Amino acid sequence: NAGVTQTPKFRVLKTGQSMTLLCAQDMNHEYMYWYRQDPGMGLRLIHYSVGEGTTAKGEVPDGYNVSRLKKQNFLLGLESAAPSQTSVYFCASSYRVLAGVETQYFGPGTRLLVL
Amino acid sequence: QKExxxxxxxxxxxxGAIVSLNCTYSNSAFQYFMWYRQYSRKGPELLMYTYSSGNKEDGRFTAQVDKSSKYISLFIRDSQPSDSATYLCALDLEYGNKLVFGAGTILRVKS
Known part of the structure; x- marks a missing residue:
């Protein structure tokens, strides 16, 4: 049981290049999330998905697109990278809950540097 | 103003010291209050959660919520070097599926 995995671990891009970050989970979770973490800003939600084939915008969605074609995978795309997208990106997943708190399980992160 | x-x-x-970590928030509609711990170059992991005002204890850790003051705390007793990490508070309006995180407090416990 690997939990949440992210690919790649580290990447350097030039301004204007595109890339896709892959998140995979083997816990059969309904919900998946993409966050970015910047110094002094904490974790900010980019996009999330409440099930296969569905996506929704979070707090900072501009410049990113996502897809959830399979329940276990959640892809984050940068079509034209900008230096402001230099960050550490975390994927997370959780069960759907009707009440109470359900743990979000995080991946190890992808460090992205845009020059 | 941040939420x-x-x-x-x-x-x-x-x-061995007692550590107090705190967050304040502005939206009185937050219902669920969580603390995540994040070791260097790792993803966050859930440490504790509480619902509504009051205290919750788990071993050396105590989470406290004061909704009237919009203030939450995490206390660590008998702190250990292994507690050195960044501690993030996370709040949610509904069911823990869409969290608002604090910026995180870096804690260093020296042996």
Whole structure:
């Protein structure tokens, strides 16, 4: 049981290049999330998905697109990278809950540097 | 004004000290309050959660919520070097599926 995995671990891009970050989970979770973490800003939600084939915008969605074609995978795309997208990106997943708190399980992160 | 404010630290304490970590928030509609721990170059992991006002204890950790003051705390007793990490508070309006995080406080416990 690997939990949440992210690919790649580290990447350097030039301004204007595109890339896709892959998140995979083997816990059969309904919900998946993409966050970015910047110094002094904490974790900010980019996009999330409440099930296969569905996506929704979070707090900072501009410049990113996502897809959830399979329940276990959640892809984050940068079509034209900008230096402001230099960050550490975390994927997370959780069960759907009707009440109470359900743990979000995080991946190890992808460090992205845009020059 | 951010929805959730958290002092980034770093907070440096000697081994065995009692640590107090805090967050304040502005939206009185938040219902669920969580603390995540994040070791260097790792993803966050859930440490504790509480619902509504009051205290919750788990071993050396106590989470406290004061909804009237919009203030939450995490206390660590008998702190250990292995507690050195960044601690993030996270709040949610509904069911823990869409969290608002504080910026995180860096804690360093010196042996």
């Amino acid at each position: 959730v404010e958290q002092d980034p630290g770093p907070l440096s304490v000697p081994e």
